[in-house]
Amino acid sequence: MKTINVAIIGVGVVGTSVIKTLQDNQDIISARTGVKIIPKLGIARNIKNKYVNIPLSTNLDDALENPEIDMIVELVGGVDLPFQIALKALTNKKSFVTANKAMLAYHRYELETQRQGTPIGFEASVCGGIPIIKILRDGLCANHILSIRGIMNGTSNYILTQMSHTNADFEVALKQAQNLGYAEADPTLDINGSDSAHKLLILSSLAYGIHAKVEDIIIEGIEGLIPEDIQFAKEHDYAIKLLGIAKKQDNELDLRVHLCMIPKDSMLAKVDGAMNAISVIGDKVGEGLYYGAGAGGSETASSVISDIMEIARNKTAPMLGYVSNSQSLEQVVMLAPKEKISSRYYVRLKVNDKPGVLSIIANILAIWGISIQSLIQRNANENSYANQHEIQHKKSQQNQNLESVFLLLSTHICCETQIQGALKELYNLQEVLEKPFMIRIEQLT
Template sequence: MTVKEIKIGIIGFGTVGAGVAANILANSDVIASRAGVKLVLAKVADLDITTDRGVRIPEGVLTTDAAEAIREADIVVELVGGTTVAKKFILDAIRAGKPVVTANKALLALHGEEIFSAAEAAGVDVYYEASVAGGIPIIKALREGLVSNRIHRIYGIMNGTCNYILTRMENEGADFNTVLADAQKLGYAEANPSLDIDGFDTAHKTAILAALAFGEWFGLDPVHVEGIRDLELADLRYAEELGYRIKLLSVIKESEGNVQMSVRPTLIPRNTLLANISDVFNGVLVEGDTVGQTLFYGRGAGRNATASAVVADLTDVAINLAVGSVRRTPAFRSGKLFRRVLTMEESESRFYLRLQVRDCPGVIASIAQILADKSISISSLIQHERREADGTVALVILTHSAAEKSLRAALAELATLSINQSPVKLMRIEDI
């Protein structure tokens, strides 16, 4: 078998960049034997080329000039991160006729349409497997493996920080702030963890998967986002009692030609495989009309998992170059198949409600009447005998499927009741 050498230029020599370089140096012979292409490090560009990253880079490969890396490479890898200079590097590479591999989820979520349009005009590939769920090949699965399916639903646990926090809260009975502090000490959470715990990291990934699933670039704005910052231990305990687990869940659905996209703490049945994905691991469930449900599981972040996805993309693009079949599988196919994106108020769901109420006659009847007046039916109800110091008790209600608009109207009325002593805790339920 003839092996063709393909020169790789990496821009960004941080944790992931070092992992990609190490993987290429260690396994280029394995890739060559399997794929018929040999990945060769041409240039690795970074502003800091003196700090030891634990990778022995061949002499003359390191540079501080990103333009040099673009010029010398057959394929450019962008691992700088952010949405400003990284965008410039990618567009510069595309204009130079160079295919691009990136792990930059934020950039794609915000500017993906512009980048993919530029790549189409230039006739080059843009691959981005590592932008969603680390080492899990979910992009390739949606783009190729499930190409014959109409995608109905995608559910994703796609942030290891949040999943680690929720797992420890549930297993150890520890509160959110305690577990977050531990996660920061262990390196699972950033010093400023808001991107993760407020749901925006998962929202970026949701925007990318929705575009792949439905053939239309919706962008980030239509994704409804709620994080786990305000999640209380009591809710995890009640969820467990009712047969559910709470996960920060990416929800992507289509219904009658409309699309719904959200990121939110969600109750899912405990006996499902998705509910049992724990600690820092990720999982993505995809439901197609032909294949049914498929589940993808693995490490969603970290140097090696992300590097694995980047190098897989590099191999795909290198094969395309070697056989002269550029854009064999375009990164994104536009379709405009759907009428519009539903707002949360236009959606329907089952709901979890936790109220702190005065323990007196007629409480449940009053609440049930308000819900019934809004066409909301109660599925389950829990009220334990234990009272708080102020004499109130927790009342937990699960509803049947109802319109979000009706539920919000009911909550507004519940807030006016004198028996209700605090804002209602609301989460959605997905019966996967």
């Protein structure tokens, strides 16, 4: 039986699980591939307290330059170093498997160019427990993909679930996520939308053959959300989710990551806790929802090993879903300009409670061609997550005794240019006490 020797670079939670699974399940893995897959070497910055029974090293070249190593599995995280590891592995004709969505978000097309037929696997880079890469590249490969909408980050989804179900404030829900291990000590990439954006860019390459970059698309996170926003959504039969969205209209592709109000009875609205879910609509198959754990040592390791096994079977497929000598779909599908996006919008304004304020706001919206669909006024909580220094600075220029209220409104459909222009003008009003907060309303049709 043929043997494939694997080096694992990054022996953390996932790397340890990969090693142990390859060893514990070697019989079934060999039976399903016809190949004996051996974890031969582990590379880590610190090899102390690593409870695996394979040789360990701190030197990358012990794996990358070792002629006995057939495959490199990269699990170190980051962008620059993993990219250099990938290039060196491909130069030395070693198969390469990664779970690194950030590196692929920036360098996936460079790897496709450099690999020269050497297999690359990256199933674990997007929603670890969901085989969404294979679904798009293989299972739905005969379909034109009309849209992808997904909850792609478990940390943010857990926080939103806690805020919705238990009325927890943002900071309290974030602390709970950290205590449970769903959020890192520094959760920035999870809560600001960057993690979801990295995953969306990878999926957009597979579904549409488009080389979009991080700076090309709208990326917004969940910071700034307060209970009043949650309550408005509930009263209007919506749930609030952080979604990665790809929608094709004619030859333009709309790509974005941001909070959405979505119908509470939709499938995505029912995905709670730290789980992930991806809705894909194909022109022939219709809508499918793919649900599962987005992270975790064993879940991510399972996806890593599926790539290892696929390569062991000598399966050859274009890395990003399209053969290199075919007509590039990039010539057909163009990224839609951000300002052309159209939607309904929810807006929260904190304003002075005095006569005439609503009229001023409605007039500004009308100037920008925006009509109000619904409006609610609520007493403002002084402990909300606003910039209190900014509020006091604005208040100091006017009557300190005025009470403040929240105006919570939803609009009819308008475009991004209109809403952004209106929000900027509203922010400049003395009557508006903090930066307006906006959520797009996605109908999922």
